Amino acid sequence: MATVIAGPGDTVLKVYPASLDRETRTALEREQAALSALDHPSILPVRKISELADGRVALRMQRCERTLAGPLPLRDVLVLGETVAKALAAAHRAGVVHGSVTPGNVLFLRTGEPVVADFGTALRRRFPHDPMHELEFIAPETVREETMDERTDRYGLGALLYLALTGEPPHRTVAGEEPGTRIHRVLTGPVAPITRPDVPDDLVALVDGLLAKDPGKRPAHPEELFAARRPGEPILVLEPSRREQPPPPKKSKRGYVILAGICVLFAALWFGFAAGNTRPAPVPTPVGIELAPPVDRGDHVELSWTSNAELDYAVILAEEGSPDPQVIMAHRSTQRRVDVRPGLRYCFQIQGRNPQGTYESRFEPIRGATCKR
Structure with missing residues (x-):
């Protein structure tokens, strides 16, 4: 139905074989406007609808792997x-x-x-x-x-x-x-x-x-x-023990503190969901995850980490000004490139899981962020 051509940067052009009549163009623009208003993270948006010199219509989109x-x-x-x-x-x-x-x-x-x-x-x-x-x-x-x-x-x-x-x-x-x-x-x-x-x-x-x-x-x-219909028991919320529970974190006086404690709850939901009917066992103290200092490249950050156990990993990302953290699945990989926005502060954490339990790295900040549980 269309030909996909690599465009500049991270884009592709999806080129259709002819021009559009007015009715089709109107319907297409209506659909794309409705999708753009959603701004849904799991819907790949069309960045631009254009017409080539020969009259063919082309959609500019993000390139995917x-x-x-x-x-x-x-x-x-x-x-x-x-x-x-x-x-x-x-x-x-x-x-x-x-x-x-x-x-x-x-x-x-x-x-x-x-x-x-x-x-x-x-x-x-x-x-x-x-x-x-x-x-x-x-x-x-x-x-x-x-x-x-x-x-x-x-x-x-x-x-x-x-x-x-x-x-x-x-x-x-x-x-x-x-x-x-x-x-x-x-x-x-x-x-x-x-x-x-x-x-x-x-x-x-x-x-x-x-x-x-x-x-x-x-x-x-x-x-x-x-x-x-997720298999297994209801989602398990993994929290620190009561005696380890810290008081609610406070924002810094300049408002630059990223409250990353909600990462623990959010990622725990994901791990409980993916784990099916396996209830986490007590965390063995010898298992650890070491997150290296993030390498800030401006529009993205390079993360790498190590562990003394075989785990399935997720990257937890907290962005300054955002109430909810992002969870990026890494599976068995021990490195990940993460896109970030220039000028904002971020905190990162790695969480890992195996049948014996769930484990966390320390938080690592970039750009002077203050990370608190």
Whole structure:
């Protein structure tokens, strides 16, 4: 449907094969305005709509590192599912349908976080794509009637989760299959069951519901159901023991103190979510994480750390003036580049987890920030 060309800096141009008529241009601008107003962290925005010298329309967007592939560890599947479900729900509330929730439209930023790209139906109706492209991920009603609505987006979410859990599309590709046979199989054939042993039954039920051939049987609010069906016990809040609990931190008289204590709670929620039904054991004192002083490069910071244990890591970032910290998953990596804004002060912490417990590094500031728990 379009050609992606590397642009200057961190941008790409997505170039479509012709110009836009007035109706399509108006619909496209309306969709992008609604998405821009959301400013949703998991929706990749279009930075600019432009027209090339030959009349073709081009969208300027942020360059991303890779697209979705599977299978993934269960914790990553859970994060992916909730991220995409929330992005879709936000767009739907704003009146925008994605229209093609497929692996090629789930991208990953340099920081590793997934984002959903290419929201909207205006360009899809103006430039129909090859009907056989990613057919195994498309809702049956889209294949039959070119329907694109909220329910077809939910089917796409189910297809993404199926790929992330199994490494295969819901309807497996058969080499050399005739197009008519392939379409008939997607429209009428059953989805192969998920047999992965570490996937809990409630997550399997959620995916099955999203992949229902009858649009009316798909969960109406998957973002809520996904959170409700996280495997395991309710989220555990990991806090210091009562005798170690410090008093509430106070801002410095100049207002430059970054209150990073909420990082502990926020990251604990993430780790409890990803850990499933494993209740953290008491933290073994020999395990430690050492965060090296951050290297400030102006528009980004380079972080590196070490540990004497094998852990799954997350970077906790507190920005001056922001009430909530950011959590950036690093998995087993021990280094991460993090984008920052020039002139603001930041505090960083590394949190790690294994089946025996959760561990934290000390806070490391940049630009004179004061970090307090």
